[in-house]
Amino acid sequence: MNKTYEQLMKRIEKVMAYQAALTLFEWDAETGAPEESMEYTSKTIGILSHEYFTNLINDDVKKMITKLGDEDDLDFNQKAMIKNLKKQFEQMEHIPPAEYQAYEELTAKASGIWSRAKQKKSFADFAPTLEEIINYQKKFASYRVKKDKKPYDILLNDFEEGFDSEKLDEFFKKIKEAVIPLLKEVSKKNDTVDKSYNYQKFEIEKQREFCKYLCGYVGFDFNKGVIAESAHPFTTNLHNHDVRITTHYNENNLESSIFSAIHESGHGIYEMHIDDVITQTPVGTGTSMGMHESQSRFFENMIGRSEAFWTPIFPKLKEMYKEQLKDVTLEHFIKGINKSAPSMIRTEADELSYPLHILIRYEIEKMIFEEDVKVEDLPKIWNKKYEEYMGMEPEDDSEGILQDIHWAGGSFGYFPSYAIGSAIAAQIYSYMESIMPIEQYLKDGNLTPIREYLNNHIHKFGATKNTNELLKDMMDEELNADYYIKYLTEKYTKLYNLY
Amino acid sequence: MNKTYEQLMKRIEKVMAYQAALTLFEWDAETGAPEESMEYTSKTIGILSHEYFTNLINDDVKKMITKLGDEDDLDFNQKAMIKNLKKQFEQMEHIPPAEYQAYEELTAKASGIWSRAKQKKSFADFAPTLEEIINYQKKFASYRVKKDKKPYDILLNDFEEGFDSEKLDEFFKKIKEAVIPLLKEVSKKNDTVDKSYNYQKFEIEKQREFCKYLCGYVGFDFNKGVIAESAHPFTTNLHNHDVRITTHYNENNLESSIFSAIHESGHGIYEMHIDDVITQTPVGTGTSMGMHESQSRFFENMIGRSEAFWTPIFPKLKEMYKEQLKDVTLEHFIKGINKSAPSMIRTEADELSYPLHILIRYEIEKMIFEEDVKVEDLPKIWNKKYEEYMGMEPEDDSEGILQDIHWAGGSFGYFPSYAIGSAIAAQIYSYMESIMPIEQYLKDGNLTPIREYLNNHIHKFGATKNTNELLKDMMDEELNADYYIKYLTEKYTKLYNLY
Numbered sequence: 001m002n003k004t005y006e007q008l009m010k011r012i013e014k015v016m017a018y019q020a021a022l023t024l025f026e027w028d029a030e031t032g033a034p035e036e037s038m039e040y041t042s043k044t045i046g047i048l049s050h051e052y053f054t055n056l057i058n059d060d061v062k063k064m065i066t067k068l069g070d071e072d073d074l075d076f077n078q079k080a081m082i083k084n085l086k087k088q089f090e091q092m093e094h095i096p097p098a099e100y101q102a103y104e105e106l107t108a109k110a111s112g113i114w115s116r117a118k119q120k121k122s123f124a125d126f127a128p129t130l131e132e133i134i135n136y137q138k139k140f141a142s143y144r145v146k147k148d149k150k151p152y153d154i155l156l157n158d159f160e161e162g163f164d165s166e167k168l169d170e171f172f173k174k175i176k177e178a179v180i181p182l183l184k185e186v187s188k189k190n191d192t193v194d195k196s197y198n199y200q201k202f203e204i205e206k207q208r209e210f211c212k213y214l215c216g217y218v219g220f221d222f223n224k225g226v227i228a229e230s231a232h233p234f235t236t237n238l239h240n241h242d243v244r245i246t247t248h249y250n251e252n253n254l255e256s257s258i259f260s261a262i263h264e265s266g267h268g269i270y271e272m273h274i275d276d277v278i279t280q281t282p283v284g285t286g287t288s289m290g291m292h293e294s295q296s297r298f299f300e301n302m303i304g305r306s307e308a309f310w311t312p313i314f315p316k317l318k319e320m321y322k323e324q325l326k327d328v329t330l331e332h333f334i335k336g337i338n339k340s341a342p343s344m345i346r347t348e349a350d351e352l353s354y355p356l357h358i359l360i361r362y363e364i365e366k367m368i369f370e371e372d373v374k375v376e377d378l379p380k381i382w383n384k385k386y387e388e389y390m391g392m393e394p395e396d397d398s399e400g401i402l403q404d405i406h407w408a409g410g411s412f413g414y415f416p417s418y419a420i421g422s423a424i425a426a427q428i429y430s431y432m433e434s435i436m437p438i439e440q441y442l443k444d445g446n447l448t449p450i451r452e453y454l455n456n457h458i459h460k461f462g463a464t465k466n467t468n469e470l471l472k473d474m475m476d477e478e479l480n481a482d483y484y485i486k487y488l489t490e491k492y493t494k495l496y497n498l499y
Numbered sequence: 500m501n502k503t504y505e506q507l508m509k510r511i512e513k514v515m516a517y518q519a520a521l522t523l524f525e526w527d528a529e530t531g532a533p534e535e536s537m538e539y540t541s542k543t544i545g546i547l548s549h550e551y552f553t554n555l556i557n558d559d560v561k562k563m564i565t566k567l568g569d570e571d572d573l574d575f576n577q578k579a580m581i582k583n584l585k586k587q588f589e590q591m592e593h594i595p596p597a598e599y600q601a602y603e604e605l606t607a608k609a610s611g612i613w614s615r616a617k618q619k620k621s622f623a624d625f626a627p628t629l630e631e632i633i634n635y636q637k638k639f640a641s642y643r644v645k646k647d648k649k650p651y652d653i654l655l656n657d658f659e660e661g662f663d664s665e666k667l668d669e670f671f672k673k674i675k676e677a678v679i680p681l682l683k684e685v686s687k688k689n690d691t692v693d694k695s696y697n698y699q700k701f702e703i704e705k706q707r708e709f710c711k712y713l714c715g716y717v718g719f720d721f722n723k724g725v726i727a728e729s730a731h732p733f734t735t736n737l738h739n740h741d742v743r744i745t746t747h748y749n750e751n752n753l754e755s756s757i758f759s760a761i762h763e764s765g766h767g768i769y770e771m772h773i774d775d776v777i778t779q780t781p782v783g784t785g786t787s788m789g790m791h792e793s794q795s796r797f798f799e800n801m802i803g804r805s806e807a808f809w810t811p812i813f814p815k816l817k818e819m820y821k822e823q824l825k826d827v828t829l830e831h832f833i834k835g836i837n838k839s840a841p842s843m844i845r846t847e848a849d850e851l852s853y854p855l856h857i858l859i860r861y862e863i864e865k866m867i868f869e870e871d872v873k874v875e876d877l878p879k880i881w882n883k884k885y886e887e888y889m890g891m892e893p894e895d896d897s898e899g900i901l902q903d904i905h906w907a908g909g910s911f912g913y914f915p916s917y918a919i920g921s922a923i924a925a926q927i928y929s930y931m932e933s934i935m936p937i938e939q940y941l942k943d944g945n946l947t948p949i950r951e952y953l954n955n956h957i958h959k960f961g962a963t964k965n966t967n968e969l970l971k972d973m974m975d976e977e978l979n980a981d982y983y984i985k986y987l988t989e990k991y992t993k994l995y996n997l998y
Contacts, residue, residue, distance in 0.1 A: 017546035021520040024527060032531070036722045037741035040779060044737070047516035051550075223535045238543070242536035280539060 002073050008064040009281075011055060012085070016280050018052035020238045027244055029111065030230040042108040049104035050097060057092045065089060077278055080464035084282045091158060094143035103136045107410045114408035115231065123379050123397040126408070131375040133410050134368060141369070152369035155413030159289045160420060161466045165366060168416055171481050172362060175355045175419065178485045180389065182492060183352055186340045187391075189496045193339045197332075200324045204249045210320055211247055211261035217313065218299055219451045220245070220265040224272055232347070232405050233260040235267035235296075240279040243271045254321070255337060256348065259300055266299030267292055269451065273459035283463040289414055291467045293421020294428065295454065301351050301422070302429040302487075303450070307334045308442035338495055342390050344399040352492055353390060355422060360385045361404075361415040369412070423484035424467065428454075430483045431475040501572055507563040508780075510554065511584070515779050517551035519737045526743055528610065529729040541607040548603035549596060556591050564588060576777055579963035583781045590657060593642035602635045606909045613907035614730065622878050622896040625907070630874040632909050633867060640868070651868035654912030658788045659919060660965045664865060667915055670980050671861060674854045674918065677984045679888065681991060682851055685839045686890075688995045692838045696831075699823045703748045709819055710746055710760035716812065717798055718950045719744070719764040723771055731846070731904050732759040734766035734795075739778040742767045753820070754836060755847065758799055765798030766791055768950060772958035782962040788913055790966045792920020793927065794953065800850050800921070801928040801986075802949070806833045807941035837994055841889045843898040851991055852889060854921065859884045860903075860914040868911070922983035923966065927953075929982045930974040 025045050029038065055061075068074065068082045092100070110129050117126035141151035153164040215227060220243075230246040237243040245264035250256045270286050278284040286292040303309050310330060318325045328336075340350045346357040364381060367373045373381065382401040387393045394400030406414055432438055432453060441449055457474045468478040492498070524544050528537065554560075567573065567581045591599070609628050616625035640650035652663040714726060719742075729745040736742040744763035749755045769785050777783040785791040802808050809829060817824045827835075839849045845856040863880060866872045872880065881900040886892045893899030905913050931937055931952060940948055956973045967977040991997070 013542075014546055014550070017543045017550075020540070020543040021524070021547060024523055025520070028523060028527070032725060032727065034721070034723050034725050034741050034743075037737065040738040040740050041519070043512075043779065044516045044519040047513055048520060051513070051516075222533070224533050226531060226533050228531065238536065239539040241539050242533050244533075280542065 046105035050101040110408040121396040121398040262304040263300040266296035287463040289417030290420035294424035297425040312445035358419040426487040427483040545604035549600040609907040620895040620897040736770040761803040762799040765795035786962040788916030789919035793923035796924040811944035857918040925986040926982040
């Protein structure tokens with residue numbers, strides 16, 4: 001092996017160990033840590049982040065990366081590793097270590113502050129922290145601004161290589177033009193689907209059991225993964241043999257935990273199938289938030305909300321909740337789980353109104369970074385946009401601007417990934433339908449060929465290829481939002497017998 | 500503040516951050532991590548251990564410690580800190596970092612190997628790993644052997660400052676002479692206590708609820724702590740605001756989880772009341788395993804098995820298990836929870852036979868380190884000693900030599916702490932009875948004055964005073980096993996109407 005590369009990897013191993021520790025602290029904070037622990041634990045997190053940072057961003061590493069950029073005895077994975085490190089380096093090298101540590105300590109505390117503010121439905125309690133986070137993000141982006149690049153574009157590109165607000169403006173324009181009128185048509189017929197069955201009392205212990213079954217059914221491997229509970233469902237991983245998902249149970253809403261569980265399983269299955277050779281390295285994880293989200297949406301929506309998927313397993317759910325589901329047919333259930341019922345809450349949104357939630361966040365993030373909008377004005381702006389696009393306003397901040405944890409974690413430029421993910425999922429599904437009998441597989445309860453195709457064409461590569469490279473190698477075409485528009489239009493036209 | 504001290508503390512902060520991360524990985528491995536995660540995670544743990552080690556054990560730190568040892572502008576806590584670091588330094592400075600890292604990776608994997616071997620009841624599956632661990636421990640001890648000191652004495656002193664096998668031989672001799680004949684007398688009357696009520700079916704969900712209530716009742720603060728489940732109950736902590744205990748539920752044994760929960764709460768209460776000023780520093784934890792165990796035993800046995808303790812809360816337990824406990828009176832219950840019924844399993848042992856379990860482990864550890872006994876012969880030796888001291892032999896390795904996790908973690912010299920802890924607890928209880936109306940407090944359901952006394956005389960000091968210093972400052976007497984013998988003799992004579 002290349003000597004310099006070997007040396008570099010020794011350093012990177014250490015960096016990855018800090019990253020794993022930080023991931024575990026984050027997981028723990030969401031799933032198990034005591035209420036009052038974070039004040040002191042944030043000090044530990046600050047120190048580990050500082051070590052992470054200084055071990056990655058330093059002249060030694062820079063020299064090695066530069067040297068290796070010119071060498072050609074590296075294999076495919078090694079080249080991808082160097083490219084990836086170079087990108088991380090460019091992201092971080094101009095941030096002073098002390099600032100980075102202070103920022104990490106801030107965001108470690110912020111999720112607690114956000115969560116308490118949400119409970120109290122009071123944006124004012126979170127605003128000063130959010131403002132601090134935004135100021136850091138602006139400062140960090142300003143260190144990296146080059147000619148022709150705007151700060152928000154830099155953040156967008158961090159989450160999805162090759163994407164900027166120009167591309168996304170166009171992307172969201174298409175969605176806006178197609179989805180808003182479609183949603184209006186659908187809204188007129190909303191009442192034709194009776195979904196009251198979903199809001200009966202469903203014992204949580206049974207939901208737990210069914211969700212665990214479902215995760216396993218779609219392919220989440222419980223030898224290499226666990227499921228826990230948290231306020232906001234998420235997936236994380238230490239490596240490909242340690243993948244963790246959470247869900248959240250609501251006694252009066254059967255669907256909520258079911259589709260969270262399938263969704264997070266999609267994320268989990270991606271991480272579980274990263275190649276052993278690259279796990280515990282910087283490229284040993286999903287290539288982008290958008291591609292990650294495509295896998296969770298693929299399982300949740302394209303597969304998980306289809307009649308074929310439920311055909312073999314709906315009887316099991318009915319058996320479990322005999323009383324509650326005794327009058328619900330499979331056909332009725334499929335209409336129910338696909339019912340468009342625009343709500344204030346993104347994570348509870350149906351597939352059709354979902355991209356509008358993202359559109360709103362995208363527009364607000366752009367305003368924050370490009371128009372210097374005041375933090376205190378954000379709830380007003382938020383509420384106005386909901387009124388405009390969805391015809392409804394939140395009753396309070398907890399179902400408005402405080403609903404998502406992302407900004408508390410400093411994740412700006414992340415939200416668009418959700419819409420990109422849906423679009424990728426629709427595109428992949430459309431292609432896979434053309435090369436294999438997906439529907440038949442689902443009816444047979446045989447998800448293996450579907451999952452294996454994704455394993456072999458997406459998952460195993462980790463971050464050694466970016467989104468468009470993966471798509472191109474798979475179907476000879478880059479991301480194209482038209483598939484998504486077509487998918488939504490056809491699906492909802494059929495479901496609601498429009499036109 | 501002293502400049503050198505300040506510098507040193509900057510370094511130590513980093514060391515403590517690694518320690519916190521390692522603690523979290525350990526907690527996670529026992530309570531949440533996926534089955535197959537450890538193979539890769541052990542690499543992370545190895546790296547973090549290496550960082551922990553090299554940041555603590557190096558010439559810079561040594562120079563600072565040496566310099567500070569001679570300075571006299573340090574306050575009480577600072578002096579204790581330097582003394583503590585000096586001790587840690589002496590423990591570790593001669594171990595080559597690569598060996599330490601390899602050893603840490605080994606023990607990270609060992610608990611999984613032990614647990615699978617235990618499940619398979621096959622010592623042979625664990626023996627090679629155990630042998631490796633023992634060899635490391637011998638090697639590490641050999642680096643530190645000075646004149647007049649034997650390797651096992653070095654290990655004993657690590658767990659309890661000032662203790663060696665000479666002192667412990669004497670300590671265990673007293674116990675052997677008193678407990679073996681007492682146990683024989685008691686055995687003759689074992690049948691007079693009917694404890695069948697304890698082995699009915701007790702719904703685990705209710706046990707969970709009752710245990711959580713009990714932990715809170717004795718003073719475990721759930722804002723600064725959590726309770727989880729693990730195969731073997733234990734306590735750990737990241738700092739004084741993050742203390743974690745586990746218990747283990749057995750559907751057919753009511754007592755098992757209850758007394759584990761009280762026991763671990765005792766450990767937890769100790770860690771929760773370490774002074775804020777010293778938490779997240781090397782002296783910000785319990786001073787020794789023995790003193791720690793004294794706190795858990797104090798709550799579990801002296802308090803938790805007394806009639807006064809159960810007087811106000813037994814009705815609640817009866818209410819919870821109406822059917823199962825309907826014929827059980829408080830008096831009957833107290834006899835039941837104190838029934839001497841020697842068993843093969845240490846953690847399920849009654850108070851009287853308990854020290855014999857420890858005696859056996861102590862004698863075997865001595866043989867391992869002083870007589871070079873072969874690992875493969877250990878089960879035979881184990882079984883013979885159980886036959887000799889307790890009149891019974893284990894049916895298989897899982898209830899024999901594989902029952903405890905300690906050796907898989909490399910903890911040799913630890914077991915005696917359990918007996919020392921019981922002895923300290925009896926001594927403290929005897930003293931406290933003479934200065935406050937403990938029994939009345941318990942009957943009134945008012946544990947606060949008892950807990951506060953321990954907080955102020957033991958807990959808050961962390962490791963700034965050692966066991967004998969704490970005892971001396973409290974009652975003007977060092978550890979004296981006679982209180983323990985007297986306590987056991989009086990308690991069991993009364994319970995069984997002996998003589």
